[in-house]
Amino acid sequence: MKKLFVEDLKVGDSIFGELFAVKSYKKTSTRNNRPYINIELSDKTGSIKGKIWSDDMTNCETVKETDVVSVSAAVEDFNGPQLKITNLSKVEKYDLADFQPTASKDIEKMFEEITGAIDKIKNPSLKKLLNEFLKDKDTVGKYKKGAGGYTVHHDYLGGLIDHTTEMLSYVPAVCKTHPKVNKDMLITGIIFHDIGKIYDYEVTTTISITPKLKLLGHIFTGAELVKKYGEKINLDEELLDEVLHMILSHQGSLKFGSPVLPKTPEAMILYR
Helix, strand or coil: CCCCCHHHCCCCCEEEEEEEEEEEEEEEECCCCCEEEEEEEEECCEEEEEEEEHHHHHHECCCCCCCEEEEEEEEEECCCEEEEEEEEEEECCCCHHHCCCECCCCHHHHHHHHHHHHHCCCCHHHHHHHHHHHHCHHHHHHHHHCCCCCCCCCCCECHHHHHHHHHHCCHHHHHHHCCCCCHHHHHHHHHHCCCCHHHHEEECCCEEECHHHHHCCHHHHHHHHHHHHHHHCCCCHHHHHHHHHHHHHCCCCHHHCCCCCCCCHHHHHHHC
């Protein structure tokens, strides 16, 4: 368990075998052609720059961005705290939550809110569709830890599920104001609308954009995944189309990436 964080480091400190994530790593040299390495290390509290000088390179492994490393160093003053690293090695075992900002609420408790909402669904076909998702353990694992965005909103570990539960919390008030709304469909749309983001962002020690986001985007990948669930359980085609419409139209306009505009009350509410 990590106990020392970037925010704790002060000029004059010495650290031994502390874990940090590699944010950047670049080999370079001085004007006198003396080789050294510029490195930036981070955790959930921030980042700090450092240097590995030629005399210490034999004690330091070559690493890459997103690696987690064990570091021994002195904290020196160079326009603020900077690490003079004497020993560095890659580690394989670590707690991702130490290196990535995390949802303020407990992820498992938020997921219980989602499963609780599914339990209350009265439409047997929609409940069966959502339970097919719950049985997909690999997807559920990614859904729990997934980011809700890259930089715009909910860009942290558990951000996707945080965003989803926030939206579910609005359902009682919406349905009280609009009693004719299909509550089961609205809940289904909320749970599924951003599910494709588990393929958009790779959440490791940093959040990075995947090739799928660049080429396909979360609306397509989410709709494709939910369509597979529906086809697996032989869901009524019209009902599945209505669910897929929720996903495809949830951005509300073509310029924001939705291939279709919201055409049902539930899809319009989901967009709003």
